[in-house]
Amino acid sequence: MADNDIFMSSRWFSPYITSSEMEAKMKGEEYAGKDGVFGVRVSKSNPSDFVLSVWRNGAMTNIKILNHGDYYDPSIGEKFASLSDLVSYFYKNPNELKEKNGDWIHLKFPLNFDEPTEERWFHGSISSAQAEKLLQDSKIDGSFLVRRSASKMGSYVISALVKQDVFHIMVHCTDSKYHLQGGEKFVSLEALIEHYKKWSMVDNSGVVVSLKTALNSTRVNLSSFKKRKDALESTGVGEKKKDGFTEEFEYLxxxxxxxxxxxxxxxxxxxxxxxxxxxxxxxxxxxxxxxxxxxxxxxxxxxxxxxxxxxxxxxxxxxxxxxxxxxxxxxxxxxxxxxxxxxxxxxxxxxxxxxxxxxxxxxxxxxxxxxxxxxxxxxxxxxxxxxxxxxxxxxxxxxxxxxxxxxxxxxxxxxxxxxxxxxxxxxxxxxxxxxxxxxxxxxxxxxxxxxxxxxxxxxxxxxxxxxxxxxxxxxxxxxxxxxxxxxxxxxxxxxxxxxxxxxxxxxxxxxxxxxxxxxxxxxxxxxxxxxxxxxxxxxxxx
The missing domain is CATH 3.90.190.10 (Protein tyrosine phosphatase superfamily)
Structure with a gap:
């Protein structure tokens, strides 16, 4: 359907998985070593680069993706603004990626790694422009969402509306701990967000950013669909509270x-x-x-x-x-x-x-x-x-x-x-x-x-x-x-x-x-x- 990109969630990416763990997951019960199973991980030899791994012919093929800062290069002549764009392109154009010997490498079945959170304020890999439109359309001062960083995979961004302007604050993930640059470290994104809902943040420009109202995502990966449905059902508490289904429908x-x-x-x-x-x-x-x-x-x-x-x-x-x-x-x-x-x-x-x-x-x-x-x-x-x-x-x-x-x-x-x-x-x-x-x-x-x-x-x-x-x-x-x-x-x-x-x-x-x-x-x-x-x-x- 329109505006749908199956790679919006970027669940095929895992920053910390090793090559052997990736291979074991591809051969495991869920994927059973099907040709075309693929995932992306951080390169161990150069942490600023990435590796696209594809299971084919009974073994894992690895393709190095160079990160030049403003674009991603799989060394085939094409350049991409983001990893999502790169993976989506080769998925939708199966005869574009091949080995030096001429054999085609087809991406068919994305691996499904866990998201960092199942909270509804997490919007996956939407762009900064998409985040800004959502927040400005809401017209609620202090509304916010969290998304993956397109420029730094493995990091996240808090986007918040302050007096009709949208501010983007980077959330870093180091050793499985989440933090703002130089700030306190938290064991989860949920914990970080709860902290900054109580204590305002200050943007690089000096603007005070308060997180007041979560702008919930309605997009969900099917692997998390049951959890999302349960969350919508349990949103309402007490006789007068509306459940999440009613909230989403009333927005429509x-x-x-x-x-x-x-x-x-x-x-x-x-x-x-x-x-x-x-x-x-x-x-x-x-x-x-x-x-x-x-x-x-x-x-x-x-x-x-x-x-x-x-x-x-x-x-x-x-x-x-x-x-x-x-x-x-x-x-x-x-x-x-x-x-x-x-x-x-x-x-x-x-x-x-x-x-x-x-x-x-x-x-x-x-x-x-x-x-x-x-x-x-x-x-x-x-x-x-x-x-x-x-x-x-x-x-x-x-x-x-x-x-x-x-x-x-x-x-x-x-x-x-x-x-x-x-x-x-x-x-x-x-x-x-x-x-x-x-x-x-x-x-x-x-x-x-x-x-x-x-x-x-x-x-x-x-x-x-x-x-x-x-x-x-x-x-x-x-x-x-x-x-x-x-x-x-x-x-x-x-x-x-x-x-x-x-x-x-x-x-x-x-x-x-x-x-x-x-x-x-x-x-x-x-x-x-x-x-x-x-x-x-x-x-x-x-």
Whole structure:
């Protein structure tokens, strides 16, 4: 997803590990000597330089990285501003790093060393510019965060906002003790921060820097995901205190209130009746336009938005549950976009209220016609969580062309709250992904996924964010950093209100934790050469 760099955390770097310890870790149970496992350590012969170690062909290959002060040089002609940039470049460009004899050196699986702290004020390897933006956006005098130093690996930086200016103070680590230059030494970063929250620091320019309010990171490496989830759950103390999930979600709500994108098309008189809810309208810049219609008279309008994100194989159409008067527009959209999958996250009626018009046939022998599109029900199966329908659609203007449509209706989402078990929801997401994989391999294009609930924002947004983050894990593995809050913010830039409640926000965390268990089980199964089926997601014991 946008702004995501899987190497942001720099967990592949360990300043004090020895060559023999690195080798033992690569050969150990977790990594099992897989070709492409890599890590970075400080050079013992010259502590200002570094060594990139890669396991390949049953042995560890070491590449010296020279530190010239203002750039890092792996002696292949390229220069990099930081170690993170260097590692990220060779990971993403596999045919750029090779030995003198011409053999390629591929970086595939980053080692995962422990972070110096699991505190939420630690932001990994964000840049000074990123830190400044975060702090200035917070507008809270005395807010602070801690990050890795880009200029001195193995050291850290406290960035703090003082009267709208950001100051950066280096934290050195010597013999596993943390200290400011010439200051008292502490056994941990936590201890150092607690000390300077009580006693202010003085910047080199003489400015007094006080640490008052921690600016917590929402980005977390998956290896620490369980600890982060536990920390968010335990944040609230007492009846009136909010847990971390609520805090992070409320920040999103505040951010949404500052959104000023136009929604003029949905407000036009000729389009108002096409909206299920008068205040839930699509952004104009990302709305789906019906090719058959015209903007001048509103005939191109449907309450739906495109969701397209970088570094994600799927694109989505997020839309409202159909009305009886918009079913023809819905099927016209499905035809024009060449969609083959619909993920419906609601029942037609919940608690006596109509949530979605039934836009599909109920009888195998009787097709329905909606505008120019005829829909035929070919099969229907049901269990406790899903009704799965296979349908055939064709268009009156293209009578010879017929398309197969898969309709997944998730019926286990409760009227209020979220499902207790995220497994079936993940199962549906994975099954739909497989359908798209098959279609792409056969037809050489990947159609969008149409996702809707009733309003097309709450459950719809939850499913889309989950799919995006699951795709990220599938691509990069457990080494990846994820940011649930940022991911929601990104899709909210395409359609407002996506992920509607703090409970849905927490559900994403629960679902990702469940998927990590499945992912690890699948990886173990692959290592032991036996099949691991998708059904394991739902059947994992809890």
């Amino acid at each position: 709500q505040q951010q949404e209130m500052r959104q000023t994108k136009d929604r003029k098309q949905g407000q036009r008189p000729e389009n108002k009746a096409k909206n299920r809810y008068k205040n839930i309208l699509p952004y104009d810049d990302s709305r789906v336009r019906l090719q058959i219609g015209k903007e001048e008279d509103g005939s191109d309008y449907i309450n739906a938005n495109w969701i397209r994100l970088p570094d994600n194989p799927n694109e989505y159409i997020a839309t409202q549950g159909t009305l009886s008067t918009t079913a023809k527009d819905f099927w016209q959209m499905a035809w024009e976009t060449k969609a083959i999958v619909i993920f419906m996250v609601t029942k037609e009626v919940e608690r006596g209220k109509n949530k979605c018009y039934r836009y599909w046939p109920t009888n195998l022998d009787t097709p329905d016609t909606h505008g120019n599109v005829t829909v035929k029900l070919d099969s229907e199966t049901q269990d406790d969580t899903f009704i799965i329908r296979r349908m055939t659609i064709n268009h009156v203007k293209q009578p010879k062309e017929k398309r197969q449509m898969l309709h997944y209706q998730y019926i286990a989402w409760p009227d209020h709250g979220v499902p207790k078990d995220p497994g079936p929801c993940i199962q549906g997401i994975k099954d739909i992904g497989r359908e798209l994989d098959i279609h792409e391999s056969r037809h050489k294009y990947r159609p969008p996924i149409i996702v809707h609930c009733s309003a097309g924002i709450g459950r719809t947004g939850t499913v889309i964010v989950l799919d995006c983050l699951i795709n990220l894990i599938d691509k990069y593995g457990i080494c990846v950093d994820v940011d649930v809050q940022r991911s929601i913010s990104q899709i909210r830039e395409k359609r407002s209100g996506m992920v509607q409640t703090a409970a849905q926000y927490k559900f994403i965390y629960d679902a990702l934790l469940r998927y990590m268990e499945y992912y690890r089980a699948r990886e173990k199964a692959a290592a032991e050469n036996y099949e691991s089926e998708y059904g394991n997601i739902s059947s994992l014991a809890h």
